[in-house]
Amino acid sequence: MDLIQVASVLGAAIAVGLGAIGPGLGEGHAVAAAMDAIARQPESAGLLARTLFVGLAMIETMAIYCLVIALLLLFANPFVH
């Protein structure tokens, strides 16, 4: 294995590992806020859940981007022939 391959594998691991931290924290905050809101207003739980799902999907996309970057590095690396 040459240096580029080693760096690609490391880069993929770092991308997923570090990239999961931010969305994890963000989703935690979002769910906590939604729980708080549902506890205050149980009658609007349906609307809150729908908005929460869409918001979570948006946040989660950041982590998915990191996953795609890692996959590109591992399976479609332009620098490895």
Add this chain to the structure above:
Amino acid sequence: MSASPLSAPVLFSVGPVAVATPVVITWGIMVLLAGGSWLLTRRLKQLPGTTQTVLEFVVETVEEQVRDTMRTAPAPYVPLIGTLLLFILTSNWSWMIPGIEPPTAYLETDAALALIVFCAIVYHGIRVQGLRGWLATFAEPTIIMVPLNVLESFTRTFSMLVRLFGNVMSGVFIVGIILALAGLLVPLPLMALDLLTGAVQAYIFSVLAMVFIGGAIGEERPPEVEGAQ
């Protein structure tokens, strides 16, 4: 899962055209859904039986979701949204049949679905607001935002594609890895999680399609044709 999750395995070739496995599975799901709908709606009665009641419940749930999310008469949007929801749900859960991989775990299927939503956004935007009114929505809130709004209309389609692909593919991929490492029955909890993820992703894809189309048709909604609830 094939060796690389970014390329689809080729099943057979018709002349120079290579037919990939996900394409065949996609057509299978399409035949199943279309044929099933045709069979089930062939004899609709005024007094519904069990099957018809379940079908009506599904359609009414989709209508209710569209009405709640887009705050407009749901009739023009229910066919698209309902088909997206049912197709993605069936695709995401199709791995329960042994030997079948969900077609949504491949980039091309998701790209096609996202492209359909992109075209629907443009079509409904122009249909409701007119060409001039639709173009004017790009200059909101100020004219400086035009490049950003144009860029956003492409990136949000791209993010829909990457989101669906990433979620479904990572589920299939992780189950494959665990199966190779640990063996039989160990990936079962992850597969149960995949069922949940598949349903949530199908729901989110259709909700996002509703939200984006709702944004494109603007605030000035056409008068409600049906009575408001």
